[in-house]
Amino acid sequence: MPGLSRRELLLGSAGTVAAFAAGGIAASTAQAAEHALALSYLDHGILPEAPTKGMMSFVPDGPPPVLRLRQGRKTAIEVKNALDEVTSVHWHGLRLANRMDGVPYLTQYPIEAGQSFRYEFTPPDAGTFWYHPHCNTLEQIARGLTGVLVVEEEEDPGFDRDLPLNIRDFRLGGDGQFIDFYKARNAARGGTLGTVSTVNWQTGPVYDLDAGSLVRLRLAVTDLTRVGTYAISGAQARVIALDSNPLPKPLPANALTLAPGQRADIALRVPDSEDEVATLLLQKPSGDKVLARFRAKGASAERDLRELRPLPQNPVPVPDLGNAEVLDFVFGWSPEGDAPQQSLCGSLGYTFWSINRIAWPGDRPGPFDPLATMKLGKSYILRLRNETPNAHPIHLHGLSFQLLRSNKRKLPPLVTDTALLLEEETMDVALVADNPGDWAFHCHVIEHQKTGLAGFLRVEG
Template sequence: MLGMSRREFLLGSAGTLTAFAGGSLIANHASAADLTLPIKTLSHSLLPDTVTENMMGFGAGGPPPVLRLKQGEAFTIDVVNQLDEASIVHWHGLRIDNRMDGVPYLTQQPIEPGEQFRYTLVAPDAGTFWYHPHCNTLEQMARGLTGVMVVEETEDPGFDQDLPLNIRDFRLAGDGQFTSLFKPRNAARGGTLGTVSTVNWQSEPVYDLPAGSLTRLRLAVTDLTRVGTYDLSKADAAVIALDSNPLSKPIAPEGIVLSPGQRADIALRVPETEGEIVTLTRRSAKGPKVIARFRAIGTSAGRSLSELRPLAPNPVPEADLANAEVLDFVFGWSPESTAPQPGICGSLGYTFWSINRVAWEGDTPNPVEPLALMRLGKSYILRFRNETPNAHPIHLHGLSFKLLRSNKRALPPLVTDTALLLAEETMEVSLVADNPGNWAFHCHVIEHQKTGLTGYIRVDA
């Protein structure tokens, strides 16, 4: 391990840490944070006439709050763990200091019950992001711990209102209570789907919006499993950004494929006539499934999509493809000899998957070696090869990459942090290793992540 202990490699030297107290990393709380964010258990009505018990949420209670940051400005969050188990918070898609990334043992100690940790976030990119635990991940996310984060542009694009949509399922039985959160047979395949689809913890919500106004719909799929195709049909609207990055040319809001972890920003001109409704649907074998409705109210504001200012590109460096090093990653089945290791952040008890024939053994103080070492500032082409008949949304922490090519389809030149890798697909993406640290790299179908399809990449400072 390059002449240092594994613990030093994972957490850095003592000089880079704030303090250890009671075995956990505790930040300096000499001054007040911008936000205190409790993690707690709660009860909430997800379905009419029922109250779902044993949920988990962020904030004071109810649906997790939308967190709003300003591009390039520091924002501090004191996460307070009020659960009776360890937790941690990861800020999905943010290219931030590695020490703030929220991955147990890789970047910090888990936050024990009754303890807190101060995250200082400086987001270089604007757009739609989200946050969730990375410890006891499946159970905590399944019970409600997923929230939307917005990083506002330095220049206002000109919307009248901004509406984040936290799109996710819950696995509930007919009585509105949680049923089994996953099934091992499904974990070894495409994953276990939820039974109740929600937006902001509501089933088929209706949002009243001023007629003729301009609304920014921020779709964030925070689900554990489901890959969906979404349509905002018969609407004066356009997709303006995907996975936090603006599109060079807006596209129609139809056939938008979003897997767990992915986001889409849609500019919607609310209809002119009061009472007129625009519907967001997800395709299914039984026909369109209503996700949310948007109803015009009042007298028309008379706005036009042409009034909006284009979103500025995020400052993601362009890879030097002519001098880029190629790194191969194979996503496949787990070696038979691999077994999950017990740890404070939980295990599903199975190992089904691997990256480069190495299965993640669990979130423990002694994880496996990095999948790859990158040099700071160097350009790379990552070749993703899926050997399985299942799709995998591949997420890389701390870095953004650009889609290049696929052996199965034409890829748009999108910049992203989460790419849906289709069954038996080989995809190439490019990036500049511009952010030092140990960056988690995994499938965002959480059952796959927690049964082996996880690793990390190190960018040397």
């Protein structure tokens, strides 16, 4: 592994440098990595007019690959930074060791241009996850750096095919080239929407599937901003998992709201007739938009959704609600103050948002104080209060939590890592603080995150 550069040594304190040197940056290189990623520039055709210049991917020649891991099996992922700027990689939704979480300065130093970092972890949970940079986050994600990560169950649930769908927008002009990635007035509101909707870097892709077969669609919303409502039309389909965790009972695959960072696993029964088509829709007030089509091919396999085995529950600890401590968090406007300081990991130059009246100053060396400190092994109820007229998907790294209640709607008892707070909603969620470390806690509308709506929670023994 490469060591710390002189620039990073000058930025960090001696104690911080020692801590990082003893942790992730000195990860073992004895075992060959199962996966290799090389963050690279490329030109790629999203629209037919012309290849989009200046895109970024985790490979030099196409869209980010789907990474497939096995539940309970250790993996190693070697990440090389072939960009001309710093980066890091976060494994969204995975409960892993803190030093492997990919958050600059909080868990590791940014990976400098030309350097590599080896991530090693054992995923305890199966399901659909995704990966993305956590440094220069807005621009790098906007240029393409989002990939789907699948952790397969120990036992095959019985699908004929597994199809990950990376759902995201790009901000492109009519010539197929990038336009401004955000507007400040939108960052202070709901966020800046993309102009071109894609699935796996394609507009309106068509997937040929065996007629009458059972397909696991893995929807991962890796967008910067869009909170969307999705549906499957033209076929039998059921939602079987949300945010990597199996549902106690399948739900109809319609009117499914997913925010940036959220995922849904859908069991699709492909139509029986040759060339019959099912569709993935983005439901909008102006009319439904077809995101992808699934076309039946060949003689029907005549499968039935009832043949599928229930997905096993992930080993997430159950909170002791009777003895849980309540921690309050207010998501709101930023108090008056200075703009965030520039850092190697970029800044939008504005401070619009805060958690508990504290605006995150940007990804740079601290030390910073946690928003709260939790004791290892203890149960907590996090009371999340949104005092704004905008929705905020709140994501917590390294831990999973259970939805309890809301002042605006009835919540299912789902286990998740990303909860969508509606405007002026107060939501209680519960967790066991079972994973030690400093864990990022932020809105996954990236413009909100990068303009103050971020912080971290500490779990200590």
